[in-house]
Amino acid sequence: MITPVIRPRRLRSTPALRRLASETRLHPADLVLPMFIREGTTEPLPIRSMPGVVQHSIDSARRAAADAAAAGIGGVMLFGVPEKRDAIGSGATDPDGILNVGTRALVAEVGDALVVQTDLCLDEFTDHGHCGVLSVDGSVDNDTTLERYREMALVQAASGSKLLGLSGMMDGQVAAVRDALDRSGFVDTVVLAYSAKYASAFYGPFRDAVESTLEGDRRSYQLDPANRREGVREAQLDIDEGADIVMVKPAGSYLDVLADVAAMSSVPVWAYQVSGEYAMIEAAAANGWIDRKRAVAESILSIRRAGADAVLTYWAVELATWLNERDAR
Incomplete structure (x- = not known):
């Protein structure tokens, strides 16, 4: 019998060795929680x-944001x-529109504890459901849509995003948004570009979340x-246009793109684990087909391993709680 000289299993032989040899680690600060704030509701739906x-009310959003801050995650991304x-x-550029009101409420609640972020897009606010003016x-x-984005940027920045x-x-x-912000004195407002956002089938549940009115598709953009x-x-x-952070979306089915972007980027790279990715794991776990906790953690670990510096995920607070409990032991 030939005895192996090189034994990679040595580094996998005990929990302590596996922990020491781990190449990628999860931390609460690397997680961002997407949140939906619905106009006209007094309770979460x-x-x-x-x-x-x-879908949060203003009050329930404040409570959820406080829980997120206590868990130590990096931020919350708000959708109206x-x-x-x-x-x-x-409604996107109305200072009293739901997204801007919600932003002010959460900044007042947790603005010093985590980064309050806002989605800058028209799709939630248009009656046709597209991301721009038709x-x-x-x-x-x-x-024409760029002009609307410039207006949105100023209102969101003024609301505290x-x-x-x-x-x-x-x-x-x-370039359009950065110019508008800088000309109006919002030079410290960060621009996250959803750079590689794909026309994906995995957005379906999100459209339920924002009650999308879209007919057709978004494949032209x-x-x-x-x-x-x-x-x-x-x-x-x-x-080149001045983005402070770039994003790949969805995450799980585009890990090759994420790795490519991470390899070339001179700025932080984020990824969005989208609604369909979330729903599939939840559905499989509910049927007893997978270990929910392990699948959640592994799915986000793989996104980090591919090169994401931070991950937007609906499990942000839950995963952060698990990580905090692990580290407390």
Whole structure:
């Protein structure tokens, strides 16, 4: 019998050795919690396709944000769900619109403890559900939309948002928003570019969460799932335009793109573990097909391993609680 000389299993032989040899670690500060704030509700409303996730009232959002801060996560990303919508998404730039009111409330509650962030996109506020203003022919007018994004950026920054998540995938959106912010004195407001945002099937439950009115699809502005290099190109363009952080979305099915972007980026790289990824694990766990806790942790660990500096995930607070309990032992 030949005796192996090289034995990689040595480093896997005990829990202490595995911990010491671990290449990637999870920490609460690397997690961001997406939150939905709904206009006109006084209590949290469950989202059918996302078990455990709710549309918050202002009060319940404040409580959830306080819990998030206590868990030590990095931040919360806010999405607004308005009662009324129109063709240009007027509610997005109304200082008294739900997203801006919610932002002020959470900044007052936890603004010193974590980073309050806001989604900068029109889709939640338009009656057609697209991420921009429509042309006469029904297509999204890129440059007219940029003007709306500039207006949104100023209102969100004035409401106290420290980080603006540009998720609309319009050409030139980073440059437009950065210019608007700097000209108005918001030079310290951070711009997160959803650079490689793909036209994915995994967004379905999110559309329940924001009560999307979209008919058709967003393939004329979100990336083709078949394209890898295009994601890197978009990230580089956003960096060149002044993005402080770039994003890959979804995460789990695009780990190759995430790794590519992380390898070339001179700024932090984040990834969004989207609603469909969340719902699939929850559904499989509810049926007893997988170990829920291990699957949740492994799914987020893989995103970090691929190169994400931070992860937006609906499990942010729950995972942070597990990590805190582990570290307390």
